[in-house]
Amino acid sequence: MKHVDEYRDGDLARGVARRIAAETRPDRxxxxxxxxxxxxxxxxxxxxxxxxxxxxxxIHGPGCPVCVLPMGRIDDAIALARRPEVTLCTYADLxxxxxxxxxxxxxxxxxxxxxxxVYSTLDALEIARNAPQREVVFFAIGFETTTPPxxxxxxxxxxxxxxxxxxxxxxxxxxxxxDAILRSGETVVDGFIGPAHVSxxxxxxxxxxxxxxxxxxxxxxxxxxxxxxxxxxxxxRQANEGRSEVENEYIRAVTQDGNRKAQAEVDEIFELRESxxxxxxxEIPDSALRLRPAYAxxxxxxxxxxxxCAARDNPACECGxxxxxxxxxxxxxxxxxxxxxxxxMGACMVSSEGSCAAFWSYGRFREKAVS
Amino acid sequence: xxxxxxxxxxxxxxxxxxxxxxxxxxxxxxxxTAFDNDWxxxxxxxxxxDAPSGRMVMTTDSYVVSPLFxxxxxxGALAVNGTVNDLVMAGARPLYLSAGxxxxxxxPLADLDRVARSMGAASRAAKTPIITGDxxxxxxxxxxxxxxxxxxxxxxxxxxxxxxxxxxxGDVVLLSGTIGDHGVAVMxxxxxxxxxxxxxxxxAALHELVAAMxxxxxxxxxxxxxxxxxxxxxxxxxxxxxxxxxxxxxxHAVPVRPQVAAACELLGLDPLFVANEGKLVAIVAPEAADxxxxxxxxxxxxxxxxxxxxxxxxxxxxxxxTTAFGGERVIDWLTGEQLPRIC
Numbered sequence: 001m002k003h004v005d006e007y008r009d010g011d012l013a014r015g016v017a018r019r020i021a022a023e024t025r026p027d028r029x030x031x032x033x034x035x036x037x038x039x040x041x042x043x044x045x046x047x048x049x050x051x052x053x054x055x056x057x058x059i060h061g062p063g064c065p066v067c068v069l070p071m072g073r074i075d076d077a078i079a080l081a082r083r084p085e086v087t088l089c090t091y092a093d094l095x096x097x098x099x100x101x102x103x104x105x106x107x108x109x110x111x112x113x114x115x116x117x118v119y120s121t122l123d124a125l126e127i128a129r130n131a132p133q134r135e136v137v138f139f140a141i142g143f144e145t146t147t148p149p150x151x152x153x154x155x156x157x158x159x160x161x162x163x164x165x166x167x168x169x170x171x172x173x174x175x176x177x178x179d180a181i182l183r184s185g186e187t188v189v190d191g192f193i194g195p196a197h198v199s200x201x202x203x204x205x206x207x208x209x210x211x212x213x214x215x216x217x218x219x220x221x222x223x224x225x226x227x228x229x230x231x232x233x234x235x236x237r238q239a240n241e242g243r244s245e246v247e248n249e250y251i252r253a254v255t256q257d258g259n260r261k262a263q264a265e266v267d268e269i270f271e272l273r274e275s276x277x278x279x280x281x282x283e284i285p286d287s288a289l290r291l292r293p294a295y296a297x298x299x300x301x302x303x304x305x306x307x308x309c310a311a312r313d314n315p316a317c318e319c320g321x322x323x324x325x326x327x328x329x330x331x332x333x334x335x336x337x338x339x340x341x342x343x344x345m346g347a348c349m350v351s352s353e354g355s356c357a358a359f360w361s362y363g364r365f366r367e368k369a370v371s
Numbered sequence: 372x373x374x375x376x377x378x379x380x381x382x383x384x385x386x387x388x389x390x391x392x393x394x395x396x397x398x399x400x401x402x403x404t405a406f407d408n409d410w411x412x413x414x415x416x417x418x419x420x421d422a423p424s425g426r427m428v429m430t431t432d433s434y435v436v437s438p439l440f441x442x443x444x445x446x447g448a449l450a451v452n453g454t455v456n457d458l459v460m461a462g463a464r465p466l467y468l469s470a471g472x473x474x475x476x477x478x479p480l481a482d483l484d485r486v487a488r489s490m491g492a493a494s495r496a497a498k499t500p501i502i503t504g505d506x507x508x509x510x511x512x513x514x515x516x517x518x519x520x521x522x523x524x525x526x527x528x529x530x531x532x533x534x535x536x537x538x539x540x541g542d543v544v545l546l547s548g549t550i551g552d553h554g555v556a557v558m559x560x561x562x563x564x565x566x567x568x569x570x571x572x573x574x575a576a577l578h579e580l581v582a583a584m585x586x587x588x589x590x591x592x593x594x595x596x597x598x599x600x601x602x603x604x605x606x607x608x609x610x611x612x613x614x615x616x617x618x619x620x621x622x623h624a625v626p627v628r629p630q631v632a633a634a635c636e637l638l639g640l641d642p643l644f645v646a647n648e649g650k651l652v653a654i655v656a657p658e659a660a661d662x663x664x665x666x667x668x669x670x671x672x673x674x675x676x677x678x679x680x681x682x683x684x685x686x687x688x689x690x691x692x693t694t695a696f697g698g699e700r701v702i703d704w705l706t707g708e709q710l711p712r713i714c
Contacts, residue, residue, distance in 0.1 A: 001633050010623075010697045017697070043643075046700015225696045361703040 006045070016229040023236055030056040033233050033325055034193040035178060037064030038223040039218040039351035046225035046360045047186035052232065059188075059325035060348075060355035061179055062281060063144040063195060065170075066093050067347040067354045069324075070277040072311040073170055075100040077139050080111040080168060080304060081105065087131065088168075089124035090139040092117045097350050098310045098343075121153035127159070128165040137300045141170045145197040147289065148262040151269045154291070154298045169290050172276060175206045176200050176287035178268030180278075181324050184212045189325050191235040193228065194220035196250055203258025207246045215244045222250040269295055280319035280345040314339075317346035322355050329359040336360070376400045378401060381480040388508030390472070401480070402504060404440050405487035406470075406494065410502035418502040420467060423526045430457040431522035439482065442556045443571025447489035449648060450519040452576040455497045456597045459581040460651065462533045462589060463525035465499040470521050472506045475514040486517060497576035497619050499523065530590050536615035538591040542682040543660035545653045546574070547667055550603050551631040554645035559634070566637070570630050575649030580672045584653065587666035591659030604643040604702045606652055607690045617685025620692040620702070624679045644705055651658040654682060 024030065034040055040060045043049060049058065057235045062068050074097055081088035088105075095106045095117065109115040116123050116133075123137055128136035140150045150167060157165040174195055181187055194207050199220045217238035221231035231249045236247060248254055269292060276288030291299040300306065313319070317339070318332035328333050329348065339345040341357050348356035376564060380400050386393040410418040434450040451468065458465045464690050470490065494501050501521075552573040559568045577597065584592060594614065598606040603625070607618045635642050649672060651674060655663050667673030672685045680692075690702040 001629055001636065004636065009695055010695050013696045046696040046698060047694045047700045048696070050698040051696075058461070361701055 004224065004305055007222065007226045009226065010021050012226055013229055016226065016233055019196065020051070020056070020233050020236060021053050023240060024053045024056055025232070025240065026055065026261040028055070029214045030190055030236060030239060031059055031325060032056070032191045032232060033059040033061045033181075033189045034063040034156050034228070035063040035174065035200065036193075036195040036223075037067070037351065038196060039193055039221065039228055040353045040358055041230050041357070042063070042223055042225050044361070047271060048225055048228055048232075051229065056232070056236070058232075060353075060358060061181070061192075061325075062278065062347075063143065063174065064351050064353040065146070065172065066097055066351040068172065068177075068278045068280060069094075069097070069141055070279045070311065071099055072277070072309045074105070075103070075309040075311050077168060078103055078105060078108045078113070078308055079309070080137055080300065081108050083135075084302070085135045085366055087116060087127060087134045087136045088112045088139055089116050089118045089127060090137060091119075091141065093351060094139060094141065097347070114248070118185060121149045125153050125156060125162070125165060128162055129160075134164060136165050138165070138167045139170070140167045141196070143172060143174050143198050144201045144266075147171045147270065148201065148259075148264050151265045153223060154269050154295055155265070157298060160297070163297075164302050166298050166300040167291065168306075169270070171270065171289045172278070173287050173289070174202070176284055177278065177281065178207075178210055180281055180284045180287070182210065182216065184324055185248065186326050187324050188204070189216065190239055191217035191219070191244075193231045193235070194218045194225045194226070196253070199250065199254040199258065201259050201262050204246055204248050204254055204256050205258075211244045211246050214276070217244045220246070220248045220250050220254050222253065279313065280323045281322065313347075314345050319346040319348045319356075323347050331357040332356070376480065378480045378484045378667045382708050383476060383478045383480060383483060383508055385476055385508050385510070388506060394466045394506065398506065401484055402487055402506070405484070405491040406439035406501045406504075407491055408500045408502065410500065411504070415426055416503075418467075420502070423466070425529060427524055427529040428452060428458055428461045428463045428683050429522065429691060430478060430522045431520065432457060433518065433520040435515065435518050436557065437515055438557075439486065441560050441572055443546060443552075444574035444648070445486060445489050446517065446519060447486035448493045450521045451490050451493035451497060451501070452574055454521040454523040454597065455499055455576040455578055456651070458523045458525035458650075459527070459578045460533070460595045460597055462531035462581065462585050462592060462595065463527045464582070465497060465525040467522045467580055468494060468499055468501045470501050470504040472504070473504065473514050473518040474508050474569050474658070475516055476508055478516050483517060485512065486519075497578050499576075499578070501547060501650045512635055517607050528585060528589065531585060531592070533592050533595050535594055535596065535610050535613035538610055538616050538654045538682045539593065540616055540682050540684040541657055542593055542606075543657050543678055544618065544620070544680040544682065545623065545655060545660065545664055545667065545681045546603070546677055547577070547585055547673045548649075548650045549597070549626045549628045549631065549652075550647055550650065551627060551642035553594050553648040554602070555631045557646075558638070566634065568630055568634055570628065570634065573647055573649035575672055577649065577651055577672060580651070580667065580670045582712065583666045583670050584663055588655070588659040588662045591656040591663065593656065594654040595651055598647050600646050601705060602642070602644040602646055603652065604641075604686060604690065605704065607702065608688075608704050610652075611685075611688040611690055614682075615686075615688060617683045618680060618690040619683050620680035620690065622692050622695045624677050626677050643702060671699075
């Protein structure tokens with residue numbers, strides 16, 4: 001595959017790995033957080049961990065939208081889907097996410113709820129056009145990357161006068177979450193790999209304060225394994241040289257200012273929520289979006305007068321500390337005892353990109369090998 | 372004399388499953404024509420055949436694929452080839468098949484005819500006639516076009532002992548060709564996911580390929596399986612569990628067509644978990660690996676066969692892969708269905 005294989009080259013990878021090994025100081029530990037699920041996925045899938053020295057650890061951050069969606073919002077979506085007039089459209093990876101009492105969208109669908117898996121917001125629009133008698137709701141989740149397509153769908157629906165289409169908005173913001181991690185006071189992160197796709201939209205600028213105010217190096221990187229390896233080397237060099245800057249490894253896609261057109265589209269339709277709950281991290285101020293009053297007709301929360309469900313994760317769940325990098329999956333009492341990928345109890349086990357799920361699938365064998 | 376079945380314009384209705392004249396007409400004019408053999412023409416509720424001496428194998432499988440027709444095949448070809456392949460994975464020579472149909476009211480007779488003819492062609496190609504069958508019609512909405520269940524019997528040549536629990540440390544893992552073709556071809560035609568690709572399903576009967584391997588070094592084949600649902604990953608995990616061993620793969624050795632890799636990349640899928648319908652994995656004694664690989668490559672369905680890994684001692688029964696990038700990765704079972712990722 002052109003434009004992809006170049007970034008997966010094993011020989012180049014070994015070269016980068018050798019440089020990382022050579023430049024790692026034996027007298028200290030390095031803990032870098034990759035914020036995004038896409039990076040976590042690359043690290044697991046290509047075995048990047050294996051190429052790193054013992055004293056350099058990658059911490060999987062909260063950048064998996066499926067993982068950080070609070071259980072109460074899934075409960076809300078299920079309640080919406082159970083209304084007889086509603087057709088709920090969702091991205092596929094939300095289907096299995098556990099809600100309260102062992103429910104899930106998958107189970108709700110088996111029980112008769114009209115839930116459709118779509119691959120794009122435009123598919124949901126098409127369903128609404130073809131079924132004018134149905135209330136078609138798009139279950140919108142994701143970071144800054146998936147927000148512009150939701151905005152576009154709302155704008156198209158308004159232009160077409162599509163009255164049976166609305167959006168259950170759960171879009172969240174990356175910089176706010178990084179901020180919350182840094183302000184939690186107990187973070188052990190020495191630097192961040194900045195998101196790939198998110199940064200194509202928001203640009204490199206929003207990360208500047210993490211470097212300046214918090215003194216944490218940030219390297220924005222693509223999702224290919226060589227991108228990740230190169231970003232680790234760049235973070236390592238910043239740490240060794242005592243620098244804290246925003247560097248951009250992903251110059252082939254990310255600019256300083258990002259995609260202005262997409263930002264304008266999002267800004268036209270969405271506004272900040274004062275606060276939003278993140279599974280595992282709790283309430284974070286200014287961390288999510290909702291529809292502006294001018295677009296209230298397309299806002300499912302207003303349209304159906306949705307009453308938010310309060311749902312609690314198991315109190316023994318250590319997801320919060322794991323997402324901040326303070327604890328390891330093996331420190332959690334629930335890990336592997338009740339909480340497994342088949343029966344996830346907390347955010348980090350929900351998607352295959354979550355720290356606990358990744359450790360369950362890819363990491364346990366290494367632990368066993370050393371113990 | 373009653374009118375002939377209007378295969379071109381007609382549709383299946385409940386009378387075609389009622390046991391009356393319409394059903395008899397459907398069976399003789401559509402199924403008997405398509406399957407074309409004397410067992411069916413005899414018109415009995417069962418068919419008699421002489422049992423060969425030796426070990427026999429029997430298998431059954433149900434087919435519910437959507438859409439019914441996809442690039443490179445259809446549900447009919449799948450229903451024959453899939454069951455033939457399950458037989459031959461024991462090293463067997465396939466003998467006979469049965470076919471049961473659950474047809475949804477309203478299915479165009481032309482579609483049913485196309486499916487039946489495809490089954491007839493596949494069974495003739497596999498030299499495995501369909502010698503008994505059954506048809507039921509259910510109300511609209513109670514099935515999805517047509518569901519097919521086939522069962523098959525075959526006979527295993529003497530000296531062949533192939534079973535999922537026989538993999539041993541040191542054995543070599545052979546794969547007959549590229550992975551993921553079938554799953555990607557079917558997905559490319561799913562509603563809501565149509566994308567342009569020239570990938571066609573690898574749907575094929577593997578009886579000749581297996582016969583060639585058995586002739587070359589049948590005694591050295593310890594395990595053989597076709598990696599269908601769940602793909603290569605599920606198949607190797609099953610074998611690792613059954614044989615209580617570990618599997619070590621080399622990613623660069625696993626053949627994947629560039630178009631399949633590209634489609635998987637786009638959809639966030641992993642070819643290791645995507646279904647195949649005309650491939651086999653063989654776990655063989657190391658001393659016979661080269662001979663068997665050569666025998667596979669000499670057959671068109673094994674032309675791209677490759678040595679993809681080896682069996683190791685591992686009490687955790689892990690399937691692990693050295694990635695092309697140089698790291699290690701555990702290839703675990705899938706949790707539920709493989710769903711596209713959003714980011």
